[in-house]
Amino acid sequence: MIEVAADIAILGSGFAGSLTTLIVDRIGLTPVLIDRARHPRFAIGESSTPIANLVLEDLARRYQLPRLLPLTAYGSWQATYPSVGCGLKRGFSFFKHEVGQTFVPDAAHANELLVTASSDDEHSDTQWLRSDVDRFLVREVERAGLRVLDETDIAAPEVGDTGGWILRGHRGATPVSVTARFLIDATGAGGFLPRSLGLTDDVSSVRTRSRALYSHFVGVEPWHDQLTALGGRVADHPFRCDDAAQHHVLDGAWLWMLRFNNGVTSAGLTIDDRRHPYDPSVTSDQEWNGWLDRYPSLASQFRHATVASTPGTLRRTGRLQRHVTDIVGRQWALLPHTAGFVDPLLSTGIAHTLCGIERLMHVVAHCWGDKNFESELKRYEAAVRTELTLVDELVSGCYDSFGRFGLLTAYSMLYFAAATSYERRRLADNDAFHGLFLCADDGAFRQVVRDVRAQLAPLLDEHAPSPTQITDFERMVERSIAPFNHVGLCDANAGNMYRYTGAGRRRD
Numbered sequence: 311m312i313e314v315a316a317d318i319a320i321l322g323s324g325f326a327g328s329l330t331t332l333i334v335d336r337i338g339l340t341p342v343l344i345d346r347a348r349h350p351r352f353a354i355g356e357s358s359t360p361i362a363n364l365v366l367e368d369l370a371r372r373y374q375l376p377r378l379l380p381l382t383a384y385g386s387w388q389a390t391y392p393s394v395g396c397g398l399k400r401g402f403s404f405f406k407h408e409v410g411q412t413f414v415p416d417a418a419h420a421n422e423l424l425v426t427a428s429s430d431d432e433h434s435d436t437q438w439l440r441s442d443v444d445r446f447l448v449r450e451v452e453r454a455g456l457r458v459l460d461e462t463d464i465a466a467p468e469v470g471d472t473g474g475w476i477l478r479g480h481r482g483a484t485p486v487s488v489t490a491r492f493l494i495d496a497t498g499a500g501g502f503l504p505r506s507l508g509l510t511d512d513v514s515s516v517r518t519r520s521r522a523l524y525s526h527f528v529g530v531e532p533w534h535d536q537l538t539a540l541g542g543r544v545a546d547h548p549f550r551c552d553d554a555a556q557h558h559v560l561d562g563a564w565l566w567m568l569r570f571n572n573g574v575t576s577a578g579l580t581i582d583d584r585r586h587p588y589d590p591s592v593t594s595d596q597e598w599n600g601w602l603d604r605y606p607s608l609a610s611q612f613r614h615a616t617v618a619s620t621p622g623t624l625r626r627t628g629r630l631q632r633h634v635t636d637i638v639g640r641q642w643a644l645l646p647h648t649a650g651f652v653d654p655l656l657s658t659g660i661a662h663t664l665c666g667i668e669r670l671m672h673v674v675a676h677c678w679g680d681k682n683f684e685s686e687l688k689r690y691e692a693a694v695r696t697e698l699t700l701v702d703e704l705v706s707g708c709y710d711s712f713g714r715f716g717l718l719t720a721y722s723m724l725y726f727a728a729a730t731s732y733e734r735r736r737l738a739d740n741d742a743f744h745g746l747f748l749c750a751d752d753g754a755f756r757q758v759v760r761d762v763r764a765q766l767a768p769l770l771d772e773h774a775p776s777p778t779q780i781t782d783f784e785r786m787v788e789r790s791i792a793p794f795n796h797v798g799l800c801d802a803n804a805g806n807m808y809r810y811t812g813a814g815r816r817r818d
């Protein structure tokens with residue numbers, strides 16, 4: 311029998327669960343970390359952002375976790391932890407493909423968009439090889455002498471005589487009993503508490519409706535090389551377009567590509583389920599090959615590619631979106647990725663999760679055991695919900711405009727304005743910053759998003775909005791985001807090639 315007594319039990323040892331466990335310990339409470347799996351294990355959700363780096367850096371400093379600091383930039387990561395898998399991410403790149411046609415590069419880059427997020431490779435963002443990163447972090451938990459119960463299946467939580475929680479389960483054949491005063495659910499899509507407490511998933515309120523088909527591959531040719539062979543003007547690119555969260559925009563779908571240093575590429579289709587509903591009679595392989603068959607330049611990129619030994623197969627999901635209505639309750643809280651999820655499109659997941667950890671840990675650090683604890687938890691719940699709603703507004707508008715690249719590039723500027731404004735505000739306020747992810751608490755910005763969406767809607771009804779209508783939309787977005795545009799977004803002279811847009815780093 312394994313018996314553990316903790317203040318806080320954290321379920322799920324993805325990066326979020328492990329980081330939370332380390333912080334709970336630094337706050338002076340006793341954590342226990344529980345996962346049904348064992349590291350290393352495959353996990354998706356790999357493309358980080360400047361916001362994620364800023365938040366991780368602040369958490370590492372605030373809670374004295376200096377060993378995590380190198381993970382906040384590509385250069386320090388490579389210098390300190392070269393064996394922890396990682397990729398260089400200098401920004402976001404988008405390429406619009408037409409069904410049945412080889413990609414035709416446009417001299418003015420009308421079917422490309424590159425937005426630089428990092429000033430140089432040394433200070434760059436990263437792609438996280440999650441099996442390595444998550445294993446590294448769980449080892450940090452063990453290194454700190456904290457209790458980790460992996461390969462442990464827990465049944466529904468029970469309330470004990472003293473009002474705390476009792477978690478009973480098994481680790482292999484050995485019975486497990488954990489007592490804790492508070493539960494934090496970091497199980498993501500596993501949804502331990504949502505399932506065991508019967509929480510409602512109000513997914514009907516989420517506009518985005520997508521599903522995914524993905525894996526890790528070896529032998530994927532760089533898009534830069536494909537584009538060069540096709541006559542693309544890659545010399546105009548502000549960074550090598552493969553060192554990015556690469557988005558290939560298709561008809562009712564997009565394909566992500568994230569390259570790691572070890573020759574592995576994460577690639578996946580995220581498919582608009584309204585346009586291309588899940589068909590159980592088509593296998594994952596058939597569906598994947600069907601998409602590549604329709605896009606010759608992508609097929610060419612994958613012509614020598616094979617699925618990597620981990621995970622070994624293509625993975626296909628149902629609808630990706632979740633929206634759990636209760637995010638906190640009596641002595642429990644869900645981290646953002648358990649509370650809800652929208653879509654990988656704008657790489658919001660890691661950063662949002664880190665923002666949620668920061669907010670929840672602030673509540674624990676300052677209000678544990680006092681009368682404000684529950685009301686502060688409610689504020690955390692409201693923040694996570696508001697942030698998820700904004701992400702949905704940003705992502706769903708992009709999906710709606712996939713068919714007209716000019717509209718998509720203009721609409722996506724809302725996200726880049728929100729991200730860069732958030733970075734600036736956070737850097738300006740130092741440790742006093744409590745703003746919501748992507749400025750979700752800024753009423754003026756939220757109104758801009760609503761206004762732009764309203765202007766987008768009629769253009770989507772037309773079969774092909776005229777070039778003038780698209781230009782008018784672009785200029786309207788430029789005017790609307792002006793108070794939030796400190797980095798030259800919507801600059802017609804940039805020709806869809808945006809040089810460094812970031813707000814900098816604390817360590818710059």
Ligand SMILES: Cc1cc2nc3c(=O)[nH]c(=O)nc-3n(C[C@H](O)[C@H](O)[C@H](O)COP(=O)(O)OP(=O)(O)OC[C@H]3O[C@@H](n4cnc5c(N)ncnc54)[C@H](O)[C@@H]3O)c2cc1C
Nearest residue numbers: 322324325326345346355356357497498500654657659660
């Ligand atoms: C297809 C897809 C692509 C994505 N791409 C990106 C991206 O490029 N960039 C980005 O920022 N975000 C992305 N995300 C979001 C990202 O995956 C999440 O933000 C991130 O994984 C959250 O980390 P986590 O540690 O909270 O949860 P997870 O990584 O989901 O970890 C959950 C852990 O809980 C464990 N677990 C599950 N159920 C139980 C249970 N019942 N009992 C015990 N343990 C359990 C699992 O074994 C796992 O270790 C993507 C998401 C999806 C679905």
